[in-house]
Amino acid sequence: MGKTIAVLPGDGIGPEVTSGAVRVLETLSQKYGHNFSFVKGNIGGSGYEAEGHPLPESTLSICKKSDAILLGAVGGPKYDTLPAHLRPEKGLLAIRKELELFANLRPVTAFDALLDASPLKRERVTDVDFIIVRELTGGLYFGEPSERRGDVAVDTLVYSEQEIERIVDKAFQLAKTRKQKVTSVDKANVLESSKLWREIVEKVAQKYPEVTLEHVLVDAAAMKLITEPASFDVIVTENMFGDILSDEASVLTGSLGMLPSASLREDKLGLYEPAHGSAPDIAGQNKANPLATIMSAALLLRNSFDLHEEASVIERAVTDTLNSGYHTADLSVNGSNAKRVGTQEMVDQVIKHMAKYMPSSISK
Numbered sequence: 001m002g003k004t005i006a007v008l009p010g011d012g013i014g015p016e017v018t019s020g021a022v023r024v025l026e027t028l029s030q031k032y033g034h035n036f037s038f039v040k041g042n043i044g045g046s047g048y049e050a051e052g053h054p055l056p057e058s059t060l061s062i063c064k065k066s067d068a069i070l071l072g073a074v075g076g077p078k079y080d081t082l083p084a085h086l087r088p089e090k091g092l093l094a095i096r097k098e099l100e101l102f103a104n105l106r107p108v109t110a111f112d113a114l115l116d117a118s119p120l121k122r123e124r125v126t127d128v129d130f131i132i133v134r135e136l137t138g139g140l141y142f143g144e145p146s147e148r149r150g151d152v153a154v155d156t157l158v159y160s161e162q163e164i165e166r167i168v169d170k171a172f173q174l175a176k177t178r179k180q181k182v183t184s185v186d187k188a189n190v191l192e193s194s195k196l197w198r199e200i201v202e203k204v205a206q207k208y209p210e211v212t213l214e215h216v217l218v219d220a221a222a223m224k225l226i227t228e229p230a231s232f233d234v235i236v237t238e239n240m241f242g243d244i245l246s247d248e249a250s251v252l253t254g255s256l257g258m259l260p261s262a263s264l265r266e267d268k269l270g271l272y273e274p275a276h277g278s279a280p281d282i283a284g285q286n287k288a289n290p291l292a293t294i295m296s297a298a299l300l301l302r303n304s305f306d307l308h309e310e311a312s313v314i315e316r317a318v319t320d321t322l323n324s325g326y327h328t329a330d331l332s333v334n335g336s337n338a339k340r341v342g343t344q345e346m347v348d349q350v351i352k353h354m355a356k357y358m359p360s361s362i363s364k
């Protein structure tokens with residue numbers, strides 16, 4: 001199968017983690033006889049430095065011609081003094097909006113080998129397996145006006161019925177294939193946009209009588225993620241709440257470096273990126289955990305290419321790598337087989353463990 005993957009490394013640890021995921025994808029492409037080609041594009045601060053804009057036209061064009069997009073992360077202190085419209089983060093928001101990637105899926109899954117790496121007691125995280133469905137192209141990050149007025153600053157939170165309905169429907173569809181439970185998170189006791197959100201959730205829920213629905217206010221949801229994380233199945237929420245809650249949820253798995261994500265729209269094109277940022281504090285030091293990006297590559301194979309076997313080769317190899325004691329510095333793993341390694345050694349281990357699940361010669 002000939003497929004083109006746009007690779008947008010971005011800033012900070014972005015190039016380190018995407019190069020690892022590309023090595024994983026190249027290995028699968030060779031072993032299964034797929035013909036993946038990789039086309040690089042600039043985004044974020046490196047987009048600004050190379051082409052004068054955090055989302056250069058050339059990058060958008062590469063992405064539109066590709067079958068899927070793999071992205072690292074953007075941002076860093078050296079770009080803090082740029083004017084607002086040239087900030088790296090604007091490039092990321094712009095690509096999501098331009099490509100209408102409205103559904104951001106962030107699976108949160110406990111790994112046996114990391115149960116003690118979580119700050120919570122192991123019995124509390126053992127059964128954690130939920131997915132955050134975050135609305136990605138509306139809400140506070142996109143509302144206009146967003147500006148300074150003298151000593152006042154304004155941001156605007158807007159949601160239309162149609163924007164809410166399509167993301168909520170996505171969440172119910174997913175719940176049907178999982179544990180049949182949706183938790184809708186809002187702030188309907190205060191925000192008008194959340195009142196509309198709740199009305200639309202109730203309307204969509206009527207189409208899915210087999211799915212149990214609960215509404216939880218966002219502040220209580222933040223608490224319940226810690227006190228009863230295993231009670232969740234599908235959490236659906238608006239853009240900023242999902243952004244914040246997913247970083248919190250990542251800690252249940254042991255580290256922010258463990259949380260992959262898929263940003264999807266109605267057709268097969270998707271953008272796949274770790275949930276974390278550019279981690280300037282560890283950039284360029286071979287310390288970053290590459291697993292969130294490698295697991296994002298698995299989501300790419302599943303969602304954009306329907307390559308479920310190949311995706312599960314990655315997922316099983318990640319589990320085996322962790323079970324063998326290999327971990328990067330962000331994961332506090334103890335025990336007699338614990339081996340702390342750098343980014344590229346971690347990628348090597350995943351590729352090594354993939355070997356036993358792949359055909360030994362080209363099969364297709």
Ligand SMILES: NC(=O)C1=CN([C@@H]2O[C@H](COP(=O)(O)OP(=O)(O)OC[C@H]3O[C@@H](n4cnc5c(N)ncnc54)[C@H](O)[C@@H]3O)[C@@H](O)[C@H]2O)C=CC1
Pocket residue numbers: 013017072073074075076077089092256257273274275276277278279280281282287288289290292330
């Ligand atoms: N999707 C994106 O591109 C995002 C970009 N950012 C940008 O990233 C920059 C840094 O933001 P922060 O608030 O520091 O968030 P961050 O997610 O980059 O880092 C938070 C903490 O987690 C650690 N960390 C993150 N990913 C890791 C990994 N793969 N392995 C090991 N440790 C990891 C970092 O070292 C840091 O201590 C900012 O410019 C921010 O705007 C932030 C979040 C998402």
Ligand SMILES: CC(C)CC(=O)C(=O)O
Pocket residue numbers: 089092093141243275
């Ligand atoms: C530019 C930010 C909204 C990126 C971010 O924090 C995220 O998508 O998780």
Ligand SMILES: [Mg+2]
Pocket residue numbers: 243244247275
């Ligand atoms: Mg975030």
